[in-house]
Amino acid sequence: MKRRDFLISALAASVAVPGAALAMELKTIEFDDTDPIAAALAEGRTVFVDYTTDWCSTCASQLRTINALRSENPEYDANIVFVRVDYDIFGKAPVTTARNIPRRSTLIVLKGDAELGRIVAGTGKDAIKALMDTALTAATTS
Numbered sequence: 001m002k003r004r005d006f007l008i009s010a011l012a013a014s015v016a017v018p019g020a021a022l023a024m025e026l027k028t029i030e031f032d033d034t035d036p037i038a039a040a041l042a043e044g045r046t047v048f049v050d051y052t053t054d055w056c057s058t059c060a061s062q063l064r065t066i067n068a069l070r071s072e073n074p075e076y077d078a079n080i081v082f083v084r085v086d087y088d089i090f091g092k093a094p095v096t097t098a099r100n101i102p103r104r105s106t107l108i109v110l111k112g113d114a115e116l117g118r119i120v121a122g123t124g125k126d127a128i129k130a131l132m133d134t135a136l137t138a139a140t141t142s
Contacts, residue, residue, distance in 0.1 A: 027070075027077055031085040031095060040081040041110060046139035047081045048132065051096065051106040053088050058105040061123040066107075069129055076132055079139035109135040 028050070029036045040047045050066065052059040070076045087104035090096055099108065102120060109116040109131055117134045119127055 028082040028084050031083055031090060035095065036081070037083050037085075037095065037110065040083070041112065044112075045081045046079065046109065046111045046116075046135050047083055048135050049083050049085060049108045049110065051085045051087050051101050051104055051108075053086060053104045056087075056104050058121055058123060062105060062107060062119075062128065065123065065125050065128045066132070069125070069132055073136075075136055075140075080132070080135045107131060109138070111135075111138045 031037065031049075037047050037049060050059075050062065052063065066082075070082075085095055087096070087101075091101075091104075099115065101108075105121045107119045107122075107128065109118075116138055117131045119131055122128070
């Protein structure tokens with residue numbers, strides 16, 4: 001293989017990987033006035049809520065970890081509803097204040113009327129995986 005062909009192949013591969021991450025993000029529901037969290041909870045679903053902003057570096061780190069874990073284990077997407085709440089828009093709305101969300105970069109898991117877990121500003125893979133596993137366990141058990 002010529003060096004030029006190798007470099008073109010390597011560039012194509014590097015472009016494909018971020019595209020795969022973007023496809024994973026597309027399975028996340030954006031919170032809006034229709035309240036997809038309440039709708040999913042009413043259906044008996046387990047909901048993983050990410051209170052985030054586009055400009056927050058901690059939020060971006062959390063998102064990379066969440067997406068990596070989701071790509072490693074398709075059971076997350078098969079069983080959990082992932083909802084993104086833009087804190088800049090909904091920071092003072094009931095979706096945030098009723099759950100005592102202190103800031104952006106907060107992750108919570110909900111099922112029924114219960115909050116099953118929370119991470120505030122944490123970016124560790126083990127902690128986020130543990131929270132996602134809590135959601136998966138709740139989603140797959142009655």
